[in-house]
Amino acid sequence: MRYRPVVVEDARQIVAAGYDVIAQEYLDWSARIQDDPRSRFVDLLLARLSPGSEILELGCGAGVPCTAKLAQRHRVFGVDLSAKQVELARLAVPGARFAQADMTDLDVPPASLDAVTAFYSILHVPRAEQPALYARIASWLRPGGLFLAALGASGNNGVDADWLGAPMFFSSHPPARNSVLLRQAGLRLLVDEPVTMHEPEGPATFHWVLATPAGR
């Protein structure tokens, strides 16, 4: 991959504009990943939630497969930076609510959510901003609430000039650093598992975490 550094103000614009162009391409590409563990981890979360739980999904994309599965028994609010992704999600999952919004700039009352999910989305948030985001997520969760995420694990930070047909910004820490940052944000890790899956281009590792507010 060819990466170039990016100033943080550009990052969101690159991500939003990129997914507006490649939303359908991303959906088709991700459906070709045979061993994507998303369903396994969503099932792990679902087994721990009571029906009608309040879930906030960060970077929901087109709403499939995760939002759709979560919305079968729960009240789901999905946010995404890309207008096109939100449009697709509204069509695919009429039983959930969606908004075009930046996950780092949400106004969520403290201790109001049963779960927060983020599948392959925080890896598009500049990594310098990820600690503050984790702290906000911890504050939004009710006691015993759950945060399920597939975080980046590569340590990349910059723009891939052509990812599925558009420039795309990626930013992540290695798993050991993710874990430290999550703990520092007040989250206790119940699952802390780097998982390698096989994208059409080859193997790729993501850091799966399930966490709950520590001491609450």
Ligand SMILES: C[S@@+](CC[C@H](N)C(=O)[O-])C[C@H]1O[C@@H](n2cnc3c(N)ncnc32)[C@H](O)[C@@H]1O
């Ligand atoms: C790799 S896609 C994953 C989509 C979906 N979660 C899935 O599993 O298919 C990442 C998504 O995160 C969204 N995203 C990236 N940064 C965001 C931000 N700061 N706020 C909200 N959404 C964001 C992108 O627009 C994109 O739809």
